[in-house]
Amino acid sequence: MTTVSLDTLKKRLRQTTWLPLGIMAALLLSATSFILYQERQGQLKNTEHALADVVQSQESLISQEVYMGQDQALKIRIDSILSNWNQKYPGGIACLEFLVSPPTGEPRLISGCSSDTIDSKSLRYEETSVKAGNKVLAKIRYSVSRPTRIWDIFPPVLIIVVLVGLFAAVFTHFTLVSRVETRVLAPLIDKIAESERNAAIAQTAQMMAHDIRKPFRLVQLALARLHEVKNTEVRELSAKVSEDFETSARSIDAMIRDILDMGRDVNLSVEPVSVARLVEQLHETLARLYPENRVKFSFNIRQRHRVMADREQLMRVLINIGENAVQAVRLSGDLRISSKQSIRNGHSFIDIAIANNGPEITDEDRSKLFTPFFSRKVAGTGLGLAVAKKIVAEHKGEIVLTSTPTETCFTVSIPEATRDAVASAPDTRPVSESEKSLKTTCEQTILIFDDEAAVRSHWRKYAKEHDFQAAWDFNSWEDFVSQNGFALTPGAIAFIDVHYQGSKYDGIEIARSLRDLGVKRIYAITNDPETANASGLFDSVFGKDIPTNFAQLVG
Amino acid sequence: MKKLLFLLLTTMASCFVHADTFRVAGIYPSHTFGHFNCTCGLEGACITEAAIKRARLEGMNISFTQVNKDWNIFKTMEAAETVVTHRYDAAVGTLVSDDALAAAPILEAAGIPFIVPTATNPGVTAGKRFVTRIPFNDRRQAFLLARLATTELAAKRIVIVRNSSTKYSDFLGTEFARNIRKNHPEILVKDFPIVEGFTDFKALATRFLAVSPDLVFVPLPQSQLASLYVELVNRKAALTMLASDTIEKKPMFLEMIAPTSDLIQFIYPKHWDGTFSSPESARYLSLHRKYCGEYEPSMTTMAAYDAAELVIKALKAKPNARGEDLIKEIHSLKFHGMTGLIRYGTDGDPVKPLELYLIKDGDVVHWRRYE
Numbered sequence: 001m002t003t004v005s006l007d008t009l010k011k012r013l014r015q016t017t018w019l020p021l022g023i024m025a026a027l028l029l030s031a032t033s034f035i036l037y038q039e040r041q042g043q044l045k046n047t048e049h050a051l052a053d054v055v056q057s058q059e060s061l062i063s064q065e066v067y068m069g070q071d072q073a074l075k076i077r078i079d080s081i082l083s084n085w086n087q088k089y090p091g092g093i094a095c096l097e098f099l100v101s102p103p104t105g106e107p108r109l110i111s112g113c114s115s116d117t118i119d120s121k122s123l124r125y126e127e128t129s130v131k132a133g134n135k136v137l138a139k140i141r142y143s144v145s146r147p148t149r150i151w152d153i154f155p156p157v158l159i160i161v162v163l164v165g166l167f168a169a170v171f172t173h174f175t176l177v178s179r180v181e182t183r184v185l186a187p188l189i190d191k192i193a194e195s196e197r198n199a200a201i202a203q204t205a206q207m208m209a210h211d212i213r214k215p216f217r218l219v220q221l222a223l224a225r226l227h228e229v230k231n232t233e234v235r236e237l238s239a240k241v242s243e244d245f246e247t248s249a250r251s252i253d254a255m256i257r258d259i260l261d262m263g264r265d266v267n268l269s270v271e272p273v274s275v276a277r278l279v280e281q282l283h284e285t286l287a288r289l290y291p292e293n294r295v296k297f298s299f300n301i302r303q304r305h306r307v308m309a310d311r312e313q314l315m316r317v318l319i320n321i322g323e324n325a326v327q328a329v330r331l332s333g334d335l336r337i338s339s340k341q342s343i344r345n346g347h348s349f350i351d352i353a354i355a356n357n358g359p360e361i362t363d364e365d366r367s368k369l370f371t372p373f374f375s376r377k378v379a380g381t382g383l384g385l386a387v388a389k390k391i392v393a394e395h396k397g398e399i400v401l402t403s404t405p406t407e408t409c410f411t412v413s414i415p416e417a418t419r420d421a422v423a424s425a426p427d428t429r430p431v432s433e434s435e436k437s438l439k440t441t442c443e444q445t446i447l448i449f450d451d452e453a454a455v456r457s458h459w460r461k462y463a464k465e466h467d468f469q470a471a472w473d474f475n476s477w478e479d480f481v482s483q484n485g486f487a488l489t490p491g492a493i494a495f496i497d498v499h500y501q502g503s504k505y506d507g508i509e510i511a512r513s514l515r516d517l518g519v520k521r522i523y524a525i526t527n528d529p530e531t532a533n534a535s536g537l538f539d540s541v542f543g544k545d546i547p548t549n550f551a552q553l554v555g
Numbered sequence: 556m557k558k559l560l561f562l563l564l565t566t567m568a569s570c571f572v573h574a575d576t577f578r579v580a581g582i583y584p585s586h587t588f589g590h591f592n593c594t595c596g597l598e599g600a601c602i603t604e605a606a607i608k609r610a611r612l613e614g615m616n617i618s619f620t621q622v623n624k625d626w627n628i629f630k631t632m633e634a635a636e637t638v639v640t641h642r643y644d645a646a647v648g649t650l651v652s653d654d655a656l657a658a659a660p661i662l663e664a665a666g667i668p669f670i671v672p673t674a675t676n677p678g679v680t681a682g683k684r685f686v687t688r689i690p691f692n693d694r695r696q697a698f699l700l701a702r703l704a705t706t707e708l709a710a711k712r713i714v715i716v717r718n719s720s721t722k723y724s725d726f727l728g729t730e731f732a733r734n735i736r737k738n739h740p741e742i743l744v745k746d747f748p749i750v751e752g753f754t755d756f757k758a759l760a761t762r763f764l765a766v767s768p769d770l771v772f773v774p775l776p777q778s779q780l781a782s783l784y785v786e787l788v789n790r791k792a793a794l795t796m797l798a799s800d801t802i803e804k805k806p807m808f809l810e811m812i813a814p815t816s817d818l819i820q821f822i823y824p825k826h827w828d829g830t831f832s833s834p835e836s837a838r839y840l841s842l843h844r845k846y847c848g849e850y851e852p853s854m855t856t857m858a859a860y861d862a863a864e865l866v867i868k869a870l871k872a873k874p875n876a877r878g879e880d881l882i883k884e885i886h887s888l889k890f891h892g893m894t895g896l897i898r899y900g901t902d903g904d905p906v907k908p909l910e911l912y913l914i915k916d917g918d919v920v921h922w923r924r925y926e
Contacts, residue, residue, distance in 0.1 A: 060627060061750070061751045061752050063629070064629075064653070064720070064751075065720050065751075067628060067657070068628070068653055068656065068657075068722055070721070070722070072719045072748055073718075073719035073720040073725070073748070073750045073751070076719055076749065077750045080750060080753065080755075132629050133629070
């Protein structure tokens with residue numbers, strides 16, 4: 001995306017508004033010139049007629065002078081006619097030619113022009129004749145023209161009018177530009193600034209979250225170790241502590257995840273997803289999260305509705321909205337979940353509506369609800385709905401909020417899965433079924449390279465919990481070599497920390513070597529997705545967290 | 556058969572009568588709009604008809620028919636064609652040189668004598684055996700006026716305003732300038748030609764007054780002359796205006812402005828001295844009163860009278876004179892007409908003095924005879 005400064009924006013605005021102004025001015029000038037040109041042509045015709053009338057009125061005298069051979073008189077008459085004509089039509093040029101044929105003497109041409117500068121041969125002449133009875137005494141040719149001068153086309157009055165018009169247009173132009181700048185651009189720039197500020201905050205928060213998570217993970221690992229202690233008293237105490245701790249940790253982890261997701265691109269793995277299953281899972285999750293709730297759920301879901309979505313991400317959105325709804329009704333109201341098909345811009349969407357009868361959200365809150373870090377809850381980060389909006393936007397969908405005193409409704413619109421997509425989907429079974437299946441069938445070799453023991457341990461624990469039979473973690477390449485990891489590599493799947501520093505080889509080099517050894521799939525676990533993607537070695541890139549679709553990847 | 560015999564006899568009788576009667580055609584226009592604006596054409600025709608009536612009463616077999624109506628050279632030519640077609644024995648008439656110049660070649664070619672009462676351009680008679688005139692010609696008029704201007708009037712800076720549309724004014728102005736340049740090359744002569752219908756005398760006066768002339772020669776028709784005079788009076792110009800023989804009766808400008816300017820010495824020539832002292836005057840006046848009483852006696856009627864009388868006198872002297880014989884007979888006469896003694900010179904035109912008039916105290920007075 002190109003960054004455009006306010007000054008550049010103003011400059012472009014002015015340039016853009018000059019164009020129609022210029023066109024208007026050009027059109028005005030052209031039209032006026034055309035009209036004046038036509039007017040001038042009309043005047044020219046009139047002056048031509050005027051000259052012809054004068055000649056005609058003197059026809060009797062001219063004929064006598066021709067007959068009597070008074071050439072000088074004819075010449076004086078021509079000059080006199082032209083002079084009188086020129087007084088009446090100043091600036092015009094007229095030429096007169098008398099081709100006289102008197103009874104005695106040779107035919108001769110007597111002519112004159114009102115201007116010495118004109119080339120009389122280049123003119124277009126009208127012709128008449130002077131007769132005595134049937135005999136033609138003289139042919140008279142006359143021509144009228146008028147040199148085109150700037151003042152003919154643009155007389156001073158017109159120029160003043162055009163200048164006044166242009167001045168008014170320019171004045172209007174600048175007023176308009178000023179208004180656009182103050183009323184449109186300035187708020188826009190404020191928004192951009194706010195956005196940039198939010199991004200900066202998000203980035204800082206992300207760094208903080210990352211730093212927080214490391215020791216937090218270590219504590220988690222420590223707790224895991226406590227479970228392995230044989231002493232019964234200690235084990236009971238640790239079970240109690242670890243339950244409280246895990247509840248808190250899950251909450252903190254969710255918050256950290258929101259912070260992290262807010263600041264990075266969401267990697268979607270879209271597939272046809274059953275809305276009914278999503279809602280079912282949402283219901284289960286809410287029941288689990290709020291076991292004491294007395295919320296009356298009602299559903300109106302079409303079984304056939306499928307959306308093209310990343311199941312985990314969309315679930316996250318729905319849980320976020322669902323949790324807000326349950327909290328809004330204070331655990332005892334009504335919550336209605338429905339789905340329907342809608343068409344927008346020629347595309348088919350599934351609208352998943354989650355409505356509750358909680359208090360109305362004020363207009364002020366409504367405008368800020370999706371803004372990062374906005375929250376009316378004491379314990380909230382204010383990122384939940386912002387992340388939800390971001391995830392939905394990544395799906396090319398939208399979230400719409402309506403709120404009245406009797407109902408508040410969030411509608412999540414996600415593109416509907418086409419029939420072809422549904423038909424070609426590899427697995428549309430419910431996630432829980434899939435996981436159960438995986439527990440019994442997966443015997444993949446999973447290689448985990450990370451210099452942090454806690455991370456490796458966390459992954460190992462996860463794999464073990466999910467019955468992945470062969471999971472290996474390595475502190476370094478040297479560790480891999482010493483444990484004869486080469487025997488494990490055919491068909492294995494590797495997760496590698498791109499920037500790991502526990503060895504003289506970094507993650508990129510290890511990935512390259514594993515590729516050579518025939519590792520089936522290699523995924524990057526890193527906070528630097530750009531470097532990972534740029535290497536072209538990885539099938540996909542993840543954060544340090546275990547990917548939500550881990551089971552599917554190794555399956 | 557009887558009818559045929561009657562028609563034949565009637566035709567023969569008619570021819571016989573025609574053969575005896577000397578038929579005179581009058582080529583006098585019925586108006587001069589835009590030029591003199593006078594009734595002089597009608598007056599000329601009237602006095603001619605009257606003179607011929609008197610001759611008939613005196614026993615002469617002579618008749619008069621007016622064949623012209625409108626006034627321009629083409630109508631005059633049509634009238635001349637009519638004279639030729641109907642085989643008139645002689646034609647009298649036209650008022651100005653250009654009309655006479657248009658008609659003269661037609662009548663000359665037909666061998667019909669053409670007596671011109673007022674046209675002065677030399678071209679009217681030059682090289683023609685059947686055309687003659689009553690007044691002096693313009694070569695003489697230009698010579699005498701040029702001499703007057705340079706001697707008696709002592710002009711040093713002369714401006715000529717001529718109407719180049721007419722042969723009369725064009726020739727007179729040019730000839731006047733030629734005479735002065737030839738005899739007095741030290742005198743400044745500036746030519747300002749205008750045309751028939753010219754009206755911007757204000758601009759013209761501005762232009763020629765810039766030369767500071769002490770005399771302006773204006774051989775112009777009365778309408779243009781009047782306009783120029785008025786312009787000069789308004790500008791309080793001090794100079795001599797020397798006109799030509801175009802002024803009939805009292806000058807038109809005297810009726811247009813009052814009073815006239817004493818700063819302008821206005822002089823012009825006529826063919827008549829303004830008196831009725833000649834033996835012919837009594838005959839003219841009685842005839843004019845009897846037949847043309849609605850008009851005042853004028854230069855045109857006197858010249859037209861002289862033209863008719865010359866024809867009558869020639870026929871009285873030689874009743875069978877026709878064609879060139881009639882012209883020769885006229886030229887041989889020595890007639891004291893209303894326009895003075897008509898005596899033809901070697902060039903075939905009358906040798907007559909200029910009767911000079913001037914405006915004094917707002918009125919026209921005969922100044923002197925000049926020859």
